[in-house]
Amino acid sequence: MFDLWAQQWRKRQARGDMIVVRYADDSVVGFEYEAEARRFLAEMRKRSEAFSLSIHPGKTRLIRFGRFAASNRKERGLGKPETFNFLGFTMICGQKRTGGFQLMRRTRGATACRPRSRE
Numbered sequence: 001m002f003d004l005w006a007q008q009w010r011k012r013q014a015r016g017d018m019i020v021v022r023y024a025d026d027s028v029v030g031f032e033y034e035a036e037a038r039r040f041l042a043e044m045r046k047r048s049e050a051f052s053l054s055i056h057p058g059k060t061r062l063i064r065f066g067r068f069a070a071s072n073r074k075e076r077g078l079g080k081p082e083t084f085n086f087l088g089f090t091m092i093c094g095q096k097r098t099g100g101f102q103l104m105r106r107t108r109g110a111t112a113c114r115p116r117s118r119e
Contacts, residue, residue: 001051002027002044009040021086028086030065037062067101069093 003022006029010018016032018040031037041062048055061084064072069081070093081093085108094104 001047001053005044005047009043013039023087026087028084034062034064065091065093067093070095070101 003020006020010020014031014036016036017030018032018036019030021028021030029037029040031040041060045055063082063084065081065084073079073081083090083092085091088108089105090108092104092106094102096102
């Protein structure tokens with residue numbers, strides 16, 4: 001349901017760049033324009049309901065991420081860009097030594113997998 005619909009939405013609705021990364025029931029969708037991201041999310045909720053499905057409210061959110069996220073947040077005084085988790089990794093907006101954008105990934109389960117001591 002999702003793959004075909006997202007492909008059609010990209011061809012018919014998107015004006016800027018759009019990327020879809022999906023693995024099983026997890027997906028990340030990226031947009032060039034925030035308005036398109038908001039419209040896609042609203043339409044995806046309606047589409048899911050038509051198939052008696054729902055989008056997990058705790059796992060679904062819109063964030064600013066990418067090469068301009070850090071500078072945009074700095075202008076607003078908001079600090080570092082938000083991160084997100086996908087397939088066991090935390091995705092982070094990083095910076096190369098030369099100053100350009102770099103996608104950084106950290107495993108998110110490193111501390112959760114350690115056995116607790118029984119003291």
